[in-house]
Amino acid sequence: xxxxxxxxxxxxxxxxxxxxxxxxxxxxxxxxxxxxxxxxxxxxxxxxxxxxxxxxxxxxxxxxxxxxxxxxxxxxxxxxxxxxxxxxxxxxxxxxxxxxxxxxxxxxxxxxxxxxxxxx
Amino acid sequence: xxxxxxxxxxxxxxxxxxxxxxxxxxxxxxxxxxxxxxxxxxxxxxxxxxxxxxxxxxxxxxxxxxxxxxxxxxxxxxxxxxxxxxxxxxxxxxxxxxxxxxxxxxxxxxxxxxxxxxxxxxxxxxxxxxxxxxxxxxxxxxxxxxxxxxxxxxxxxxxxxxxxxxxxxxxxxxxxxxxxxxxxxxxxxxxxxxxxxxxxxxxxxx
Numbered sequence: 001x002x003x004x005x006x007x008x009x010x011x012x013x014x015x016x017x018x019x020x021x022x023x024x025x026x027x028x029x030x031x032x033x034x035x036x037x038x039x040x041x042x043x044x045x046x047x048x049x050x051x052x053x054x055x056x057x058x059x060x061x062x063x064x065x066x067x068x069x070x071x072x073x074x075x076x077x078x079x080x081x082x083x084x085x086x087x088x089x090x091x092x093x094x095x096x097x098x099x100x101x102x103x104x105x106x107x108x109x110x111x112x113x114x115x116x117x118x119x120x
Numbered sequence: 121x122x123x124x125x126x127x128x129x130x131x132x133x134x135x136x137x138x139x140x141x142x143x144x145x146x147x148x149x150x151x152x153x154x155x156x157x158x159x160x161x162x163x164x165x166x167x168x169x170x171x172x173x174x175x176x177x178x179x180x181x182x183x184x185x186x187x188x189x190x191x192x193x194x195x196x197x198x199x200x201x202x203x204x205x206x207x208x209x210x211x212x213x214x215x216x217x218x219x220x221x222x223x224x225x226x227x228x229x230x231x232x233x234x235x236x237x238x239x240x241x242x243x244x245x246x247x248x249x250x251x252x253x254x255x256x257x258x259x260x261x262x263x264x265x266x267x268x269x270x271x272x273x274x275x276x277x278x279x280x281x282x283x284x285x286x287x288x289x290x291x292x293x294x295x296x297x298x299x300x301x302x303x304x305x306x307x308x309x310x311x312x313x314x315x316x317x318x319x320x321x322x323x324x325x326x
Contacts, residue, residue: 110313
């Protein structure tokens with residue numbers, strides 16, 4: 001008989017890069033955009049392979065949590081834990097994380113998206 | 121977009137706003153094709169993991185011994201300005217991944233439910249989903265070559281689509297057509313927002 005199966009099953013392996021943590025320090029929407037400064041990239045060198053890759057991607061181009069997950073081939077939940085850490089540690093700045101609430105704010109956003117689509 | 125240098129100079133980097141539109145529909149209805157027709161990047165795939173036990177959504181009997189399931193979501197990007205990015209997210213095709221849809225629609229501008237007129241029944245589940253959510257959505261009939269051409273009214277009746285939900289014909293392969301679908305989504309979202317603001321639907325007068 002082998003070892004009893006870990007009830008967490010195969011989920012443990014992908015979360016090894018987060019040292020087993022599955023809960024992000026803060027919620028980050030899938031479309032929230034992240035940006036890294038050059039200085040942050042230098043600092044991220046010492047934060048581990050995956051965080052360094054994420055910092056490099058975000059310095060080259062502002063991009064969303066979804067894009068970071070796709071480019072690093074890390075599952076969304078894993079990428080979210082790492083990105084939330086990096087935001088907390090000042091390695092990434094998080095943009096547009098708060099949902100637009102008021103009527104004027106929401107209407108302004110819709111109008112900008114509409115005009116952007118028409119210009120495509 | 122030189123955020124790095126502006127940060128070093130101590131200036132506040134400009135806040136980037138992202139918006140998303142959700143493209144829903146049954147498996148193989150053309151969601152990724154639609155996203156790819158307007159996206160500035162090849163559609164990317166992000167994967168989410170879940171346990172079969174934890175979520176109770178995976179039929180473990182079909183995959184003996186398999187304890188995790190991967191749900192893939194395809195998405196595209198349109199950079200509209202230095203400070204505005206629109207993302208288009210396709211929903212996972214399999215209807216057993218509803219909980220993933222909840223994450224996708226959170227904070228979305230609106231959604232389009234893509235319907236293949238050759239397999240109308242596949243649209244019931246996605247339409248039911250949106251019927252019970254607070255998200256403006258429209259129905260887009262994807263006109264495949266050789267697909268039976270039903271009149272939009274026939275489809276509306278067959279699928280019991282409420283009269284306040286706009287319906288458009290489209291070809292998911294063509295950029296111009298997809299653009300129009302997205303324009304309809306945003307216009308409908310604006311009309312819905314205005315209606316909410318004035319405490320009812322503007323059409324109801326007297």
